[in-house]
Amino acid sequence: MLAAVLHGAHDLRIEAREDRMLLPGEVRVRVRAGGICGSDLSYFNKGSVGDFKIREPLTLGHEVAGDVVAVAAGDGFAAPAIGTRVAINPSRPCLHCGFCRAGRENLCRRMRFLGSAALMPHIQGAFSETVVVRADQCVPVPADMPYRLAACAEPLAVALHGVRRAGRVLGANVLVAGAGPIGLLCLAAALHAGAGSVTVTDLFDGPLAIARRMGASQAVNVRDDAGGLEHLAGAAGGFDVALEATGSTASIVAMPALMRPGGRIVQLGMLPPGATPLPVNLLMAREIDLVGSFRFHEEFGIAVAALANGRIDVSPILSATFPLAEANAAFALASDRAQGAIKVHLEIG
Known part of the structure; x- marks a missing residue:
């Protein structure tokens, strides 16, 4: 073969x-x-x-x-x-x-x-x-x-597991960092779970246009609009849930400052080898949860069903x-x- x-x-x-x-x-x-x-x-x-x-x-x-x-x-x-x-x-x-x-x-x-x-x-x-x-x-x-x-089904299962690790998403103000395949599927999975609004970020306009087509409330090019995301976060009092799907050190380091107190960050993207410096005092003072999400298990069958019956496009x-x-x-x-x-x-x- x-x-x-x-x-x-x-x-x-x-x-x-x-x-x-x-x-x-x-x-x-x-x-x-x-x-x-x-x-x-x-x-x-x-x-x-x-x-x-x-x-x-x-x-x-x-x-x-x-x-x-x-x-x-x-x-x-x-x-x-x-x-x-x-x-x-x-x-x-x-x-x-x-x-x-x-x-x-x-x-x-x-x-x-x-x-x-x-x-x-x-x-x-x-x-x-x-x-x-x-x-x-x-x-x-x-x-x-x-x-x-x-x-x-496999990448959708990754996204479904990430949203599951986020805890309660119903009505939440959600941030998805990265409009690659996993980020866009996280957008779809978060909306499927009842998110109130989903903001998606990326460095390129093409993927962000697709994010808008898939239901993103806001799509921010963080390279061209450096302060746009911080402005959105400030106006809303911070994000309730953030799904980090870029694997970028700069992205995860900046994320705690965008969260409301008591929020939760889910790390899906694989970061570069070695240690990543984080603003741990900010995580502590705001009681922000930082959790990992690795692959999936039962979500694979759920993903197949959602694709087969058209619940997730x-x-x-x-x-x-x-x-x-x-x-x-x-x-x-x-x-x-x-x-x-x-x-x-x-x-x-």
């Missing part, structure tokens, strides 16, 4: 990889579409994501959907029938540790997440013609659901589709924020 394999920063090759035999409880999926994620872009451009560095060739990709083509029964998992269209949950937790038993599988210390360099050997990803996953990682979708829409973020053979061009477009591309997909099978 052919796969998009990264050998180092800016060294992405389309090359042959061998299929492996199925173990009991596993299925083989013919991948039809895959979305390029921010972590894929970080691996591609930097050779790392946060503290996770590429140490061997890595097949990228974890936002994928396709068709089940083979099943190995057994091991206690109910497998979808051959021919079923599925969205693939890239998380493969151990199911036995304390975190898994407590319903926090996303914190599993033995997690095997598709397309990740967190472990050695790396967990190979799914930008390949076929991929083998555990049966419980396959979530059936309607037979007429476009593959690239089904592939959006992600069509504004779908930007372009490239064949697998043109993966480098796809990554170049997805990396160029100035061109306004949000979610770029690979058409694989």
Whole structure:
């Protein structure tokens, strides 16, 4: 099978990889579409994501959907029938540790997440013609659901988990920092949860225009209007909830001053390695909660359902589709924020 394999920063090759035999409880999926994620872009451009560095060739990709083509029964998992269209949950937790038993599988210390360099050997990803996953990682979708829409279940699940970590959002004045894919999906998820208003920030006007289309109350270009966000925060007495989706040190450092007393900041973006200086006295004096949000668990099934029944519309973020053979061009477009591309997909099978 052919796969998009990264050998180092800016060294992405389309090359042959061998299929492996199925173990009991596993299925083989013919991948039809895959979305390029921010972590894929970080691996591609930097050779790392946060503290996770590429140490061997890595097949990228974890936002994928396709068709089940083979099943190995057994091991206690109910497998979808051959021919079923599925969205693939890239998380493969151990199911036995304390975190898994407590319903926090996303914190599993033995997690095997598709397309990740967190472990050695790396967990190979799914930008390949076929991929083998555990049966419980396959979530059936309607037979007429476009593959690239089904592939959006993973980033939407990230956003849903981030909003869940924010606590009570109903009626809240929400700030979303970053109008990339996760930021825009956080906007959609916050509105779905009943947010009273959502302000979105970015450095480029193109993504902010999409944020307005998706229901943002305010869209602020913080590069061109340096004081605009502070003015909005001051006029409203501060934001109740902030979702930091840029992974920018400057963004999280500035955020506590924008919050009302008792507010909550959720960090979704992966920050650069090392320590980040924060105004901790401000967090303390205003009793502002700062919490992390890492991946997702049960939100994946919720995301599939929300996409299938149209409760959350992600069509504004779908930007372009490239064949697998043109993966480098796809990554170049997805990396160029100035061109306004949000979610770029690979058409694989």
